[in-house]
Amino acid sequence: MDFQPNELGYWGEFGGRFVPETLMSPIEELTSAYFAVRDDAEFQAEFLNLLQDFSGRPTPLFHAKRLSEKLGGAQIYLKREDLGHTGSHKINNAIGQVLLARKMGKKRIIAETGAGQHGVATATVCALFGLKCVVYMGTEDMRRQSLNVFRMQLLGAEVRGVDAGAKTLKDAINEALRDWVTNVDSTYYLLGSALGPHPYPLMVRDFQTVIGKEARQQILEKTGGLPDCLVACVGGGSNSIGLFHPFLQDENVRMIGVEAGGKGNNLGEHAARFNKAGGGKIGVLQGTKSYLLQDEHGQIALTHSISAGLDYASVGPEHAFLQSIGRVEYASANDAEALAAFQTLSLTEGIIPALETSHGIAHAVKIASQMSPSKIMIVNLSGRGDKDVNQVQEMIDGTPSS
Amino acid sequence: MANRIDEKFNQLKFDRRGGFIPFIVAGDPNLETTKDLILLLAETGASVIELGVPFSDPVADGVTIQASAERALRNPINVKDILEVVAKVRQAGCETPIILFSYYNPILQFGLRKFAAEAENIGIDGILITDLVPEEAKEFRRLLTERDLALIMLAAPTSSDERLQKICEKASGFVYAVSRAGVTGARIDSSSDAETLVKRLRKFTDLPIAVGFGISSAQQIKEVWQYAEAAVIGSAIVAEIARSNNSLEIVENVRHFVKELLVQ
Numbered sequence: 001m002d003f004q005p006n007e008l009g010y011w012g013e014f015g016g017r018f019v020p021e022t023l024m025s026p027i028e029e030l031t032s033a034y035f036a037v038r039d040d041a042e043f044q045a046e047f048l049n050l051l052q053d054f055s056g057r058p059t060p061l062f063h064a065k066r067l068s069e070k071l072g073g074a075q076i077y078l079k080r081e082d083l084g085h086t087g088s089h090k091i092n093n094a095i096g097q098v099l100l101a102r103k104m105g106k107k108r109i110i111a112e113t114g115a116g117q118h119g120v121a122t123a124t125v126c127a128l129f130g131l132k133c134v135v136y137m138g139t140e141d142m143r144r145q146s147l148n149v150f151r152m153q154l155l156g157a158e159v160r161g162v163d164a165g166a167k168t169l170k171d172a173i174n175e176a177l178r179d180w181v182t183n184v185d186s187t188y189y190l191l192g193s194a195l196g197p198h199p200y201p202l203m204v205r206d207f208q209t210v211i212g213k214e215a216r217q218q219i220l221e222k223t224g225g226l227p228d229c230l231v232a233c234v235g236g237g238s239n240s241i242g243l244f245h246p247f248l249q250d251e252n253v254r255m256i257g258v259e260a261g262g263k264g265n266n267l268g269e270h271a272a273r274f275n276k277a278g279g280g281k282i283g284v285l286q287g288t289k290s291y292l293l294q295d296e297h298g299q300i301a302l303t304h305s306i307s308a309g310l311d312y313a314s315v316g317p318e319h320a321f322l323q324s325i326g327r328v329e330y331a332s333a334n335d336a337e338a339l340a341a342f343q344t345l346s347l348t349e350g351i352i353p354a355l356e357t358s359h360g361i362a363h364a365v366k367i368a369s370q371m372s373p374s375k376i377m378i379v380n381l382s383g384r385g386d387k388d389v390n391q392v393q394e395m396i397d398g399t400p401s402s
Numbered sequence: 403m404a405n406r407i408d409e410k411f412n413q414l415k416f417d418r419r420g421g422f423i424p425f426i427v428a429g430d431p432n433l434e435t436t437k438d439l440i441l442l443l444a445e446t447g448a449s450v451i452e453l454g455v456p457f458s459d460p461v462a463d464g465v466t467i468q469a470s471a472e473r474a475l476r477n478p479i480n481v482k483d484i485l486e487v488v489a490k491v492r493q494a495g496c497e498t499p500i501i502l503f504s505y506y507n508p509i510l511q512f513g514l515r516k517f518a519a520e521a522e523n524i525g526i527d528g529i530l531i532t533d534l535v536p537e538e539a540k541e542f543r544r545l546l547t548e549r550d551l552a553l554i555m556l557a558a559p560t561s562s563d564e565r566l567q568k569i570c571e572k573a574s575g576f577v578y579a580v581s582r583a584g585v586t587g588a589r590i591d592s593s594s595d596a597e598t599l600v601k602r603l604r605k606f607t608d609l610p611i612a613v614g615f616g617i618s619s620a621q622q623i624k625e626v627w628q629y630a631e632a633a634v635i636g637s638a639i640v641a642e643i644a645r646s647n648n649s650l651e652i653v654e655n656v657r658h659f660v661k662e663l664l665v666q
Contacts, residue, residue: 008537018506018533020462022558022583024565164468170459177461182584184560284506284533285459297480298511300458 003248003318009198011321017197018284023177026184031199033104038206043099050095051210054128055085057092059211061218061378066348067365074229074371076364077222078351078381079215079243086121088354088383089211089239090192094121096207097190098129106188108132112176114141114169114235115309115356116148117383118192123157133157136175140167141308147387166302169235169312173286193236194316197287201316208242215378216246223376229254229367232380233360234330235271235309237316239382244328255327257319258363260305261334267293271303272332273315274323282320285313290320306335306395307355307388333362341365342385342392354383355391406499406527407552407575410449411610411631421449421632422623422664423612424639425503427467428453428484429474435649440491442653444498446660449632450576450612452530455484455504462505462532464587466637469644481512485524492525501528501554501575509542518545528552528575536565536572543572554578557603559595570607577603579630581615587637589616600630620663635663 009015017027037043051057060083064076081089101109109131113119119135126133135152139161142149152159165171173196180189194204219227230247232240234257247253262270267279273291274280279301283292293301293313305311322328333341338355341362346352353361357380364379371377385392414421424443428436436453443451456474460467481504488500502521509517509531521529528551534542536555543553552575557566560583570577581596582589596613603611613626614634626633642659646652 016538017535018538019535020532020558020580021535021556021565021569022560022580024535024558025560025562028562165458174459174461178464178585181462184583281511284510286461287533292507294507294511296511298457298508299475300507 003245005198005202009202011318012324014290014317014320015198015201016289017287018289019197019287020181022181022184027197029104033100034199034203037100037103047096047099051092055091055095057084057210058214059083061215061222063222064349067345068368070348071365071369073368073373074375074377075373076368077219077227077376077378079211079378081211081239081380081382082351082353082384086117086124087386088117088121089208089242090118090121091124092210092242093192093204093207093238094118094125094190097203098125098131101131101188101190102129104188106186108134108183108187109190110134110136110176110179110187111190111192112136112169112172113192114172114311115307115354116141116145116152116387117309119157119159120148120151120155122190122192123152123155126157127155134179135159136162136172136179138162138167138169138171141169141172144308144391145387147390168308170300177286193238194241194318195236195286195288195314201288201318204238205241205245205318208238209245211239211242211380212244212246215243219376219378225376226250226253227376227378228371229256229375229377231256231258231360231364231377233258233310233356233382234315234319235312235356237319239380241316241318243378243380248327255329256363257328257330258359259330259332260307260310260359261332261337262304263335267295268302269304270332271305271311271313273313274330275332288314288317290314290317306338307359309354309356310359331363333359337362339392339395351381352385352389353381354385355388357382405550405552406497407450410499411576414449414631420623420627421610421612422447423450423452423614423632423634424448424660425452425454425634425636426639426643427456427470427474428487429456429477429479430470430640430643431473432477432649433479433483433487435652437487437490438649438653439656440487440500441494441496442657443660444496446657447664448498450499450501452501452503452634452636453484453488455481455502455508457505457508460505462585464585464637466640466644467586470640481508481517485520485526488526489524499527501530501552502526503530503532506531506534514542514545518549518551521551522549526551528554530554530556530578532556536568539572547574556580557599559583559599563602566603567606570603570609573607573609576610576612576631577607578634579603579611579613581613581617584615586615596626597629620665623663
């Protein structure tokens with residue numbers, strides 16, 4: 001199995017292109033432009049060069065010894081995406097797609113953002129190349145992540161608040177799609193996760209696989225073998241697919257994606273799309289067929305998570321496929337577990353993780369202790385937690401911090 | 403095979419008249435009013451009525467229809483309820499063609515095969531799915547065709563000739579030409595993109611062509627009739643619903659607005 005989608009963008013029954021006709025020509029244009037650079041040595045060299053000199057790759061693979069000892073189980077290694085420029089893995093995809101947009105002659109970039117990390121990464125690369133940048137963000141997320149709003153503005157981006165629905169990531173994507181459909185000629189839509197119509201899930205995954213390629217080489221160098229287990233949080237699914245993909249052929253490597261369990265198991269209380277009892281079911285949203293949180297009539301449900309970046313009703317179609325064939329397991333960590341993991345990692349390793357990442361840590365903590373100390377686990381430390389410090393202070397102290 | 407849509411367009415051609423296709427969102431503000439509005443629109447000269455299925459995430463819609471869908475979804479409403487409203491207007495003797503205008507997910511969850519069967523029984527004439535392009539429409543098209551239901555396809559000014567051909571091959575009933583790149587909504591400027599698109603479509607189809615998106619005045623309708631078989635008016639009618647305070651007012655305001663639109 002080569003884990004590549006077919007020409008219509010399907011992995012098994014998941015993926016495809018479900019968009020208004022107006023977007024089909026731009027999407028076809030994007031697809032040909034992307035496939036033209038996908039194996040182009042010059043483009044890939046330019047991409048790698050920026051990852052290295054602008055973003056600071058390769059990111060380290062760090063042995064979290066104190067945490068591993070404390071848990072008394074598997075040796076936990078952290079892939080330090082938090083150390084990349086702008087503080088999360090989102091920069092990898094932003095660099096790749098901005099280079100592509102430049103090739104296509106697009107001068108205006110639009111993006112959606114949940115936690116703000118993709119918005120910041122996009123605004124950063126647009127500033128680097130002098131491109132106009134508009135970022136759509138739900139007003140609830142703007143409240144939760146006000147620091148990132150200001151960062152984007154400092155970088156010259158215009159942040160447009162979206163007041164529809166739950167005022168979070170899904171609503172921001174709707175508004176970005178409306179902008180794109182209105183400004184198709186001038187505008188490049190820089191989607192931030194492995195979601196949306198083909199070719200986005202493939203393209204975003206490709207740009208993020210640098211994480212897994214580096215991690216694979218680093219763990220071989222450090223331990224002489226492959227890891228036993230990979231763990232990463234899954235919102236749309238870009239950091240996790242980026243880590244997992246280069247290991248998919250390694251049959252003995254177990255992989256676990258961690259969704260947001262929120263505050264309860266009922267529809268509306270979580271963002272665990274693979275939780276069938278909690279309302280997760282196959283459907284079509286925002287261009288792709290995948291697992292969705294929806295009611296029995298096909299209306300998309302509200303979701304909840306303490307982390308804005310995981311608070312989304314759908315999941316990337318490649319994840320839906322990997323789940324369906326049993327190659328990747330999906331678990332969830334709830335708000336309280338993520339918050340505890342946020343504090344645990346800060347105290348034991350001196351690393352403050354993003355709240356999104358904390359979900360991955362929480363599950364790693366849960367299962368590492370049941371594994372033998374000879375086992376190796378890699379956790380994707382997808383982003384740093386500076387942006388979340390105010391929110392966490394509010395939750396711990398029970399008082400508003402500002 | 404000729405369903406109500408084909409018959410209606412044949413009649414319009416015979417009468418040398420342009421078609422008027424109003425759009426409303428089912429359930430805005432409630433299904434009882436929707437029933438009254440369908441009967442009113444049929445009586446005031448609608449050639450085909452487009453009944454929107456409200457969806458939580460209407461990416462192809464501008465603010466007016468987004469707000470309409472939100473109002474509709476404040477009450478529990480689903481595809482079955484909407485089919486029942488159509489059943490009621492058919493029982494009341496209304497023979498105007500009615501098509502549903504939906505996003506894919508509510509129909510997918512209802513069941514494609516079940517939808518085709520029930521829609522035919524009830525007297526729906528066709529369906530348009532905003533986010534279902536020809537490449538993804540194969541199975542649904544087959545199920546609809548078995549039941550003599552039209553699958554109305556959208557064509558856009560951005561569509562290549564290759565795509566227009568693909569769209570026309572899959573389309574039945576009529577082709578819906580999107581007047582400009584963008585979301586639904588009333589705009590004042592009339593667009594020459596629409597006329598160009600209709601001319602391009604004629605190369606690939608003999609089906610009637612309706613033009614929609616951004617049409618809100620009698621003047622614009624007349625312009626569209628110069629080069630296309632019908633004009634779709636959505637947001638401008640929905641705005642009349644939005645500004646009314648109760649169901650009686652809605653029906654009166656829409657009646658008045660449509661009469662003004664169709665004044666010769």
